[in-house]
Amino acid sequence: LSTSSDPDDPTAVFTAAPNPVATGQSVAFDASNSQPDGHNPHLYTISSYTWVWGDGTPNGSGANPSHTFSTAGTYNVQLTVQNSNGNTDTYTLPVVVNDPISDVTLQDGVDGYAGTEDTYVVGDAGNPGDVWNQSYGNLQYLRAWYYNSGQENQIVFIKFDLSSVPAGTLTGATLRMWIRRENMAPKDIQIHTPNGAWSETTTWNTKPATTDTGLTFNFPDTSHGTTIADPPTEYVDIALAGMLSTVQGWLNNPSNNHGIALVPTTNINADFWSSEYGTAQYRPRLTLQFQGGGPGPDATPPTVTASHAVLAGNVSDDMAAPSEVVVNGTISCPVSSGNWTTPNLAVSSGTNTFVLTATDASNNERTVNVVVTLP
Numbered sequence: 233l234s235t236s237s238d239p240d241d242p243t244a245v246f247t248a249a250p251n252p253v254a255t256g257q258s259v260a261f262d263a264s265n266s267q268p269d270g271h272n273p274h275l276y277t278i279s280s281y282t283w284v285w286g287d288g289t290p291n292g293s294g295a296n297p298s299h300t301f302s303t304a305g306t307y308n309v310q311l312t313v314q315n316s317n318g319n320t321d322t323y324t325l326p327v328v329v330n331d332p333i334s335d336v337t338l339q340d341g342v343d344g345y346a347g348t349e350d351t352y353v354v355g356d357a358g359n360p361g362d363v364w365n366q367s368y369g370n371l372q373y374l375r376a377w378y379y380n381s382g383q384e385n386q387i388v389f390i391k392f393d394l395s396s397v398p399a400g401t402l403t404g405a406t407l408r409m410w411i412r413r414e415n416m417a418p419k420d421i422q423i424h425t426p427n428g429a430w431s432e433t434t435t436w437n438t439k440p441a442t443t444d445t446g447l448t449f450n451f452p453d454t455s456h457g458t459t460i461a462d463p464p465t466e467y468v469d470i471a472l473a474g475m476l477s478t479v480q481g482w483l484n485n486p487s488n489n490h491g492i493a494l495v496p497t498t499n500i501n502a503d504f505w506s507s508e509y510g511t512a513q514y515r516p517r518l519t520l521q522f523q524g525g526g527p528g529p530d531a532t533p534p535t536v537t538a539s540h541a542v543l544a545g546n547v548s549d550d551m552a553a554p555s556e557v558v559v560n561g562t563i564s565c566p567v568s569s570g571n572w573t574t575p576n577l578a579v580s581s582g583t584n585t586f587v588l589t590a591t592d593a594s595n596n597e598r599t600v601n602v603v604v605t606l607p
Contacts (some may be wrong), residue, residue, distance in 0.1 A: 239270035242278060244313035244323035252328035252401060255304055259327060260310075263295045266323075268315045272504035276315040277548040280600065284310040286327075290605065301329040305469045316548060316598070333400040333522040341512030347393025348507035348516055349491070350374055353436040357383040369432025373412050374504045376421055376451075378496035388504070389430055389439070391491025392518045394482055395432050402480050405472040407492075410514040411452075412463040420502040423470070425478060426490040429568035442493045447474045451502045464514050466507060479520070541604050544573040547590050554590040561587065581606050584602040 253259050261283065268276045283292035285299050292299060299487035301307060307329060312322045340348040351369035368375075377386035379407035390407070449470045459606035472479060472492075482489035496502065507515045547554055548570055557565045557572045565572040577586065582603040591597045 240276070240315075240317055240318070240458050241319045242269055242276070242313045242315040242321045243267040244311050246311050246323060248309065248325055248327050250401065250523065252330055252439060253301070254330055254332040254400075255302055256300060256332065257523065258298045258300050260298050260485060261292075261296065261309070263311055263313070266295070266311075266321075269317070269319070275550050276317045276319075278313055278544065279316045279598070280314045282312045282314070284312075286310070293602075301327070317495060330400065335400055335522060336395075336397050336520045337517060338397075338482065338520075338524040339512065339517040340507040342517075345396075346522045347396070347458050348390070349393075349432055350388070350390040350506050350516060351430075351432045351434060352376070352388045353434060353439050355385045355436040363539075364436045367435050369434070369509065372506055372509045373473050374409075374506045376494045376496045376500065376502040376504075378498060378500050380499075385496070387439070387442075387496075388494040389434065389491060390494070390516055391430075391489060393477045393486075393530065394489055395486050397483060397520065400483075401413045401523040402476050402483070403523050404519075405479050406519045407470040408467050408519070409470065409504040410467045410509075410516075411461065412464065412505050413460050414451060414500075414502050417449055418452050419496070419498055421452055421500070421502065422495040422497055423447040423449065423472075423475070423601075424493040424495050425475070426493055429490060440490070442495065444495075445475050445478070446493075447472070451500060460503075487535040541577050541579045541584075542574055543577065543586060543588075543602060544571070545588075546570045547572060549592045549596075552593055554592050555601060556590075558589045558591075559586055561589070579604055579606060 244263065244266050246261050246266070248259050248261050251259065263281055266278060268274050268278045281293055281295055283297055285292065286309055287301055287303065307327045308324050309327050310322060310324045312320055318532035338345050338347065340346055351367065352375045353545040354567065355367070356363050374387045374388045377384065423445050425445055426440045426442050430440055449468060451468060461566050482518045503596050504516070505514050543559070547557055547567055553567055553570050555567055557567060559565060559574055559577070563574065565574050574575060583607070586602045586604070587602045588602060
């Protein structure tokens with residue numbers, strides 16, 4: 233990471249998170265892994281961190297600053313580290329800033345969307361010649377059933393076309409399914425991902441294998457029980473937070489999107505209304521939350537007022553640490569175990585510059601300027 237082989241040179245390095253990020257969101261920078269020199273043990277300490285954000289705003293300082301970018305783009309953030317010997321090293325990392333994406337809701341027949349595919353498949357050991365080869369994708373309902381220790385099994389497949397969704401970083405995903413009927417006490421249903429393509433004409437015998445995500449959702453004991461609710465009055469929200477990386481992969485590469493399968497493994501009769509149901513508002517609905525989504529970032533900056541500031545830091549020397557740090561030539565700050573702290577220093581609106589001076593036992597002196605800026 234360093235461009236120099238001089239062991240007296242420091243090594244600058246940092247991370248930025250999140251990256252990519254949305255405009256208006258804070259990025260946390262961490263340069264704590266930067267090294268003061270190449271010696272073992274170290275001879276020097278890091279005396280300053282200077283950050284150039286690349287967006288025209290004032291430089292930053294410190295090992296762990298944060299910064300907010302107001303305009304979308306790619307910014308080459310640059311960190312220069314200086315050690316107590318005066319040597320420097322610079323490290324650059326691109327930070328990608330995107331415009332915020334509003335939360336996206338996908339439901340067939342709403343806002344022009346028509347990209348939901350859903351079906352269920354039936355495996356019945358008592359009737360292997362019929363239902364195993366039957367497709368049910370044209371029905372208004374979906375069934376997740378499990379009987380007789382799996383002798384009769386019905387699995388739901390559902391997928392949403394995400395090709396119209398803009399690229400972004402997901403923070404949440406929820407599938408809402410309206411309940412048609414049930415006749416069991418509450419039971420958990422597993423969430424799987426199909427390992428290959430399927431369609432609404434898929435049958436039990438042609439369905440792809442599925443992989444258990446480790447996620448489940450609870451199908452509730454509804455108020456209407458075995459009575460068909462038409463129109464429905466109850467729904468279940470299926471949280472997909474535990475498989476966000478998978479859903480993100482679908483967004484990044486839609487060809488990988490085979491949706492999910494709802495797989496019951498204990499006795500249950502669970503019916504949902506499908507994307508073929510007559511009323512659009514009761515069809516399956518997928519909601520995606522994005523980083524920086526919702527109503528958008530707060531565009532109003534905070535008001536900051538202050539009349540005093542306290543500065544603190546550390547100081548070291550290859551022979552012996554100075555006994556004090558002097559601020560503006562008059563204010564003495566005693567050094568204890570290498571650390572120093574100022575009393576309250578008067579500050580005013582605008583730029584305030586404080587001059588810090590440290591002198592070792594051999595009268596070697598170092599001066600550092602610290603800038604405090606207030607609105």
